[in-house]
Amino acid sequence: MTTMTMTTRAVLLVLLVTVVPALQGCSHAMMMRGTGARRPAASEFGLGPRTSAEGRVVVTLEPAQPLRPRQMQTVRVVVRDADGGTIDDARIAIDGGMPEHGHGLPTRPRMTRALCAGLYEIEGVRFNMGGWWEFRLAITSDRGVDTVTFNLAL
Amino acid sequence: MTTRFSLAIAVFVSTLWAMLIVGDAAPRAGWTAAQLDELRSLSLLALDPLPPDPTNRVADDPAAAELGRRLFFDARLSANGRVSCGTCHQPDRGFQDGLPLAVGVGTTTRRAMPLAGMARSPFLFWDGRKDSLWAQALGPLESAVEHGGTRTDYARVIVAHYRADYEAVFGPLPDLSVVEALWEAVTGVFVNIGKAIAAWERRLGFGASRFDRYVAAVTSGGAGSDLLSDDEVAGLRLFIGRAHCTQCHNGPLLSNGEFHNTGVAARPGLPEDLGRLAGATAVARDEFNCRSRWSDARERCAELDFMVTGDHALRRAFKVPSLRNVAERAPYMHAGQLTSLSAVIAHYDRAPAAPAGHSELHPLRLTPAERRQLEAFLRTLSGPILIDGHDATTVTP
Numbered sequence: 001m002t003t004m005t006m007t008t009r010a011v012l013l014v015l016l017v018t019v020v021p022a023l024q025g026c027s028h029a030m031m032m033r034g035t036g037a038r039r040p041a042a043s044e045f046g047l048g049p050r051t052s053a054e055g056r057v058v059v060t061l062e063p064a065q066p067l068r069p070r071q072m073q074t075v076r077v078v079v080r081d082a083d084g085g086t087i088d089d090a091r092i093a094i095d096g097g098m099p100e101h102g103h104g105l106p107t108r109p110r111m112t113r114a115l116c117a118g119l120y121e122i123e124g125v126r127f128n129m130g131g132w133w134e135f136r137l138a139i140t141s142d143r144g145v146d147t148v149t150f151n152l153a154l
Numbered sequence: 155m156t157t158r159f160s161l162a163i164a165v166f167v168s169t170l171w172a173m174l175i176v177g178d179a180a181p182r183a184g185w186t187a188a189q190l191d192e193l194r195s196l197s198l199l200a201l202d203p204l205p206p207d208p209t210n211r212v213a214d215d216p217a218a219a220e221l222g223r224r225l226f227f228d229a230r231l232s233a234n235g236r237v238s239c240g241t242c243h244q245p246d247r248g249f250q251d252g253l254p255l256a257v258g259v260g261t262t263t264r265r266a267m268p269l270a271g272m273a274r275s276p277f278l279f280w281d282g283r284k285d286s287l288w289a290q291a292l293g294p295l296e297s298a299v300e301h302g303g304t305r306t307d308y309a310r311v312i313v314a315h316y317r318a319d320y321e322a323v324f325g326p327l328p329d330l331s332v333v334e335a336l337w338e339a340v341t342g343v344f345v346n347i348g349k350a351i352a353a354w355e356r357r358l359g360f361g362a363s364r365f366d367r368y369v370a371a372v373t374s375g376g377a378g379s380d381l382l383s384d385d386e387v388a389g390l391r392l393f394i395g396r397a398h399c400t401q402c403h404n405g406p407l408l409s410n411g412e413f414h415n416t417g418v419a420a421r422p423g424l425p426e427d428l429g430r431l432a433g434a435t436a437v438a439r440d441e442f443n444c445r446s447r448w449s450d451a452r453e454r455c456a457e458l459d460f461m462v463t464g465d466h467a468l469r470r471a472f473k474v475p476s477l478r479n480v481a482e483r484a485p486y487m488h489a490g491q492l493t494s495l496s497a498v499i500a501h502y503d504r505a506p507a508a509p510a511g512h513s514e515l516h517p518l519r520l521t522p523a524e525r526r527q528l529e530a531f532l533r534t535l536s537g538p539i540l541i542d543g544h545d546a547t548t549v550t551p
Contacts, residue, residue: 069195069404069405069410070404070405070410070411072276072456072457072460101401103467103514104467106410106412106462107460107461107462108460108461108462109460110460123456123459123460124456124459124460126460128404128410128411128412129400129401129402129404129410130192130195130400130404
């Protein structure tokens with residue numbers, strides 16, 4: 001361990017009282033360099049169930065395997081109505097991306113199968129880095145069109 | 155003010171206090187649990203076993219790999235008898251050539267890419283115009299400026315020099331004298347040349363670098379101080395932090411396998427290069443892609459099925475290369491535009507506008523000292539290239 005002179009300690013002390021307020025003053029500028037997106041609270045993350053924007057459907061994600069970066073994955077989706085009844089005639093369009101980085105999904109996932117009891121299969125899902133991802137579903141059914149956004153932490 | 159920024163200030167204040175109290179500003183200690191997880195995700199500790207290649211039925215056949223090794227170094231597979239795969243992918247240079255533009259029978263328009271770890275990549279070449287290692291190997295063989303020959307020439311080389319070894323792997327060679335069957339038969343032999351070469355190439359992997367040994371040390375409770383210097387650790391902090399390198403260079407190969415426009419200048423004198431925009435279209439139509447009749451798994455082509463095509467963001471987007479051994483393979487970028495690591499870091503720091511399409515970069519505003527630290531860290535990513543656990547850089551024909 002090095003021994004500091006009194007002068008060095010004095011310089012550090014001056015830095016402490018001058019640089020910190022200056023940095024606080026910079027905070028707005030630093031935020032402007034990002035996309036401005038704010039990560040939601042931890043309670044907003046997860047696989048659901050999540051209620052859609054207009055309350056028409058309640059959606060749960062069931063990945064075939066735990067979601068991992070850089071892997072091509074299949075995600076099953078359970079779609080129910082507000083009373084818990086299954087919705088079997090839905091079509092699902094998929095979008096998403098990283099709000100903090102301003103980019104979308106690296107692949108074009110598609111709903112490839114409607115299984116039984118409100119269960120649908122989405123193939124071709126990939127997240128190309130760890131971090132906060134939005135996974136957005138637009139669900140068209142006899143209840144109308146509605147959207148639901150999942151926040152996923154990879 | 156964001157919670158994160160308040161936290162950053164709190165860390166800064168505590169660091170200054172620590173300096174005042176103990177007089178030691180060594181940054182190597184004090185990775186958070188989340189940072190240790192991230193470091194582990196970047197190290198070879200996180201590398202999954204090599205995935206199978208169902209499109210190549212001989213991918214893991216040792217006899218095919220041995221045939222592939224001989225074909226890789228055989229210059230008879232070229233128009234002038236002087237160019238082999240090993241001409242541009244030189245073992246003692248980490249399977250690249252050190253040139254800005256690869257030179258075969260002519261000069262190409264792109265930088266030769268290294269080979270280790272490539273079997274894990276869903277798309278090959280700077281623009282991803284091939285979707286398997288075997289299909290990739292066929293491209294240069296028929297390129298007018300690389301090997302310069304034809305598939306017919308190469309099938310004849312197999313008949314003349316490799317009959318026994320070829321037939322041991324692939325079964326009887328077709329009768330190439332039957333004219334009406336010729337094109338199909340020749341193409342079948344040509345495809346098998348690619349599959350044998352791929353069976354060898356896919357065994358090329360990375361051994362532990364100093365960075366990997368550091369991660370192994372710090373994730374098991376050690377200090378790692380004998381493995382990375384203070385500057386290298388500071389560079390690593392920038393790499394996973396403020397320099398945003400892991401947005402693209404993530405995972406144990408330090409690549410997300412995708413394509414991005416990073417505003418790299420066009421190389422003067424070359425034709426317009428659309429990058430992935432053209433590559434995605436090309437691989438979808440490729441004669442040898444996963445869905446082609448020459449693939450051994452036509453039903454399982456998720457990479458092609460869910461690929462992004464036709465998107466403006468693909469314009470002049472190029473493949474994110476692995477950063478493993480990056481210090482050993484200047485010059486950099488898809489046409490060797492940048493001659494040194496410091497020039498590469500200066501490019502990312504400055505974030506110039508793209509000559510076409512839109513660069514995804516934002517200026518980093520690093521200090522000169524930080525740029526040096528980042529470079530020092532990148533130099534810790536060098537390690538051996540292995541084949542079946544042995545040094546691959548000394549392999550010979």
